[in-house]
Amino acid sequence: MADQSRQPNVIVFFTDQQRWDTTGAHGNPLGLTPNFDRMAAGGTHLYHSFTCQPVCGPARSVFQTGLYPTTTGCYRNKIPLPEGSRTLAHYFNDAGYQTGYIGKWHLADENPVPESGRGGYRYWLAANALERTSDSYDAVVFDNDNARVKLPGYRADALTDAAIRFIDREKEQPFFLFLSFLEPHHQNHRDDYPSPDVYRDAFTGRWTPPDLTALGGNSAQHLGGYYGMVKRLDEALGRVCDAVKSLGLAEDTIILFTSDHGCHFKTRNGEYKRSCHESSIRVPTAVVGPGFDSRGQVRELVSLIDLAPTLLDAAGIEVPEQMQGRSIMPLLRRESGEWRDDVYVQISEEGIGRAIRTKRWKYAVASVDGAKDAPSADVYEERFLYDLQADPYELTNLIGYESHRDAATAMKERLLRRIAEAGEAPATIIPAESRRASGQRRVSEAEVRA
Template sequence: MANQSRQPNVIVFFTDQQRWDTTGAHGNPLGLTPNFDRMASRGTHLYHSFTCQPVCGPARSVFQTGLYPTTTGCFRNKIPLPEGSRTLAHYFNDAGYQTGYIGKWHLADENPVPESGRGGYKYWLAANALESTSESYDAVVFDNDNERVKLPGYRVDALTDAAIRFIDKEQDNPFFLFLSFLEPHHQNHRDDYPSPDVYTEAYTGRWTPPDLTALGGNSAQNLGGYYGMVKRLDEALGRIFDAVKSLDLAEETIILFTSDHGCHFKTRNSEYKRSCHESSIRVPTAVIGPGFDSRGQIRELVSLIDIAPTLLDAAGIEVPAQMQGRSILPLLRRETEGWRDDVYVQISEDGIGRAIRTSRWKYAVASLEGAKDAPSTDIYEERYLYDLQADPYELTNLIGFESHRDVTAVLKERLLRRMVEAGEAPATINAAESKQSRQRRVSASEVRA
């Protein structure tokens, strides 16, 4: 019999580089994600969910701390989380939880990760850069004593097995488990997407999202393997559901599924992310369990920075005042007043960029040529404007169009305000070169949509 009085368990199922449109809940026709889709329909589906930094380390710093990368200092990869940073693990530890981390960490600067660099997690079976210590059929992580551990099976299955063992061991007390996969991220040294053998070629040449159809990149070579990895991840999600159900923990366990960022398959720049486009920043997110069951589809815009306060709030733990996101629990009660109609995105490494995404528009700026290795800059130039209602896959850049001058002015002001609210110094944004817009028109009511 489930214990309704105890604190809820929390499991985070965290994938790496997974586009939102890999899921059936977002229209993918290949049947890759029946478990996620069921979770989205029976729990809470965050339909418009975005990362606020589309690169691994910075996104993970946001999830763990509830702070923007420019606040933590982890604004690019290979910057470890500063010692003394308060993470989700610390807050759950203080509330009497057993905390565990399994899989990819990417918030330290070495393998194995010393205890001081593990963000406060008590149980540890992880590697900093999992792509450097392991391959798809050679899963290697490190334990609490920094001993090398080789786990049997395809890497997704191996980490899932470890997670199920943790859940079984800790079932009698509240636990917080962060299960962090590398998949469907590419295997770096091969620049390849190695799916389970059973899915090799199974999804090649099937369905391609419209942006990749139009822009190409390397999707023809790698999309099939990527889909095979997504399929196995969803099967692993189902195994977590089954384990929780078999231990009679379903009614007292919150399970969150999300990803750190998406993947544009070398269409927007020379790699896979680090851009403002939906393919980079939009991710699949759903939550199920106490407080989230049967809450339906949430259409408000939600950012990765809102996830940490949401998990703490759902567990009955006070949300720290310094966190820069907000709990989404009021949205579940349809209390939407005061919720922002935009998300703020920081870009790093490929260049310094900033973007704002509303329900209708996407506006992005970038640093001047040569400015890259810094958290921010004082001068940006307008780079992108998309009308997501008319052009959801962002194939026509409207920046500089005379017809969209008023829209651009409004979004520019909103972006500058969001930058300051995130703790950044005031900046200047130089206007793009003006262009004739021909047949395009924007009505007054559309300007602030």
């Protein structure tokens, strides 16, 4: 039975570039994620979960601070988290927790990361850009003293071993552990998805998501390795859960699984993310532990920016007013039936873009001047409109169609409101050039608001 006098431990199991549809809970038929699927079934499954910036550094800044990238200033990679930023570690430190960070950080501008750039985490076994210091069977990180540490084993296993050692060492006091993997992100220097050797060819050609079947990209080359990495990550998740259970901590420990963004395998632009599409922005998310067990599947739309306030709230720590996300705990406790019906996405590096997604519609804009190195733009132009009810894999762009002008207008109004709510400067959105779709019906007003 859980110790009601003890603050719950919190473990974040954070993967990199993992699509939501790699999981059995989202229909993947390959049996890659039995441990995640069990979490989703027995805990809380955030079925519609999205990043609010589909690129590594900005997404991580959101999770650590509960603020949009344009608020922290980390609106693209290679911008370090400003000194003085309040992170999850600071709030958990203040509440008497031991805090630890293991794995990929990507919120500094150097390796190894000096203590001032570690976001307040007291225990440190990490690297800034892990893909640049290590390889699949060459896991290299740095400790609290910035000494180089080579961990034995496949990289995901090596980091998991380190996490289990931390959990065992700190089990007598409340702890907050952020375990951040590189997998299933590609190994940059050779553009490869290196799975464990045992899975190297196990999943090649087995199953391809419909968007990749239609659009191709380089999925035929890389999807098998990607799936092998996902399989090993799920095994690592099972090992963490087993360690927690064996130490008698299961009923006192919250475990959150999620990812920073997805992967579209060069179908939407020249690389793997940085687009408004589901393949870039939708991620698998599930939580178990005190306050989350047996809460079932949550169908409301939840953003990465909501996870920091949720974890603080679940641990009994006051959520700072400046956080721009919302805790989902009142939603789970049925204390409030109110929840926003859209998520807001900022896009950088591939270009300056903004997007909004409701349960039915996806609408996205991009800066008119093609600028890339700025936090936002004054003027955008319409780029994408998808009816996710009729076209869940986003294969037909409806932007500019006369039949969908009302839908685009309604989504434009929503997007401008969310830009303002995020604290960005007012912007202008130029309508797309009008197109007439042969045989396309007109969308009713009721459908526009759906």
